[in-house]
Amino acid sequence: MQQVNRFQISLLDEAVTQAVAARLALLLPEQAVLFLQGPLGAGKTTFSRGLLQALGHQGAVKSPTYTLVEPYQLATRQIYHFDLYRLTDPEELEFIGGRDYFSDQAICLIEWPERGLGFLPEPDLVLELSYHAAADEPVRILSIHGQSELGRSIVTTMSAHEER
Numbered sequence: 036m037q038q039v040n041r042f043q044i045s046l047l048d049e050a051v052t053q054a055v056a057a058r059l060a061l062l063l064p065e066q067a068v069l070f071l072q073g074p075l076g077a078g079k080t081t082f083s084r085g086l087l088q089a090l091g092h093q094g095a096v097k098s099p100t101y102t103l104v105e106p107y108q109l110a111t112r113q114i115y116h117f118d119l120y121r122l123t124d125p126e127e128l129e130f131i132g133g134r135d136y137f138s139d140q141a142i143c144l145i146e147w148p149e150r151g152l153g154f155l156p157e158p159d160l161v162l163e164l165s166y167h168a169a170a171d172e173p174v175r176i177l178s179i180h181g182q183s184e185l186g187r188s189i190v191t192t193m194s195a196h197e198e199r
């Protein structure tokens with residue numbers, strides 16, 4: 036199968052966002068780094084919630100805007116959900132023990148990775164969420180880029196699924 040390193044999908048509503056997140060969740064190994072980019076309200080936390088729930092998390096998924104990171108110990112996975120929006124200096128990541136999170140066998144979901152550059156590992160996948168004003172409702176697009184061997188193989192599998 037030819038490798039694809041990028042594909043786009045429209046997120047028609049929240050249910051589609053959750054379904055795409057769930058499909059991605061099931062392709063993730065125990066260790067992976069995902070960047071979630073896009074403006075406030077684009078759906079980064081909604082996507083993260085779909086992913087966590089697909090991996091068995093029950094209950095709320097809050098945006099870790101003030102705590103910067105929220106850990107989830109699930110039956111089969113350790114997940115760290117970051118929101119770096121309020122990070123003023125990437126070095127603050129050192130104070131919250133960033134390196135420990137990143138060296139763990141864990142999945143790191145990182146919202147606002149732009150704010151932590153230099154102190155973050157290279158991502159396997161970059162998820163770029165955007166929305167464009169349309170007639171009455173905004174059109175939301177998710178663009179997925181595979182940036183490692185793992186990331187590219189996930190994107191290849193997902194894009195094959197979407198084309199069917």
Ligand SMILES: Nc1ncnc2c1ncn2[C@@H]1O[C@H](COP(=O)(O)OP(=O)(O)O)[C@@H](O)[C@H]1O
Pocket residue numbers: 046047048049050052073074075076077078079080081082098146175
């Ligand atoms: N297709 C969609 N995907 C994700 N969220 C959507 C969608 N349509 C509407 N929404 C709403 O948009 C908001 C997205 O917020 P959130 O996920 O917190 O964004 P972010 O984390 O990027 O700031 C939520 O209130 C959600 O209900």
Ligand SMILES: [Mg+2]
Pocket residue numbers: 079080098118146
């Ligand atoms: Mg968010």
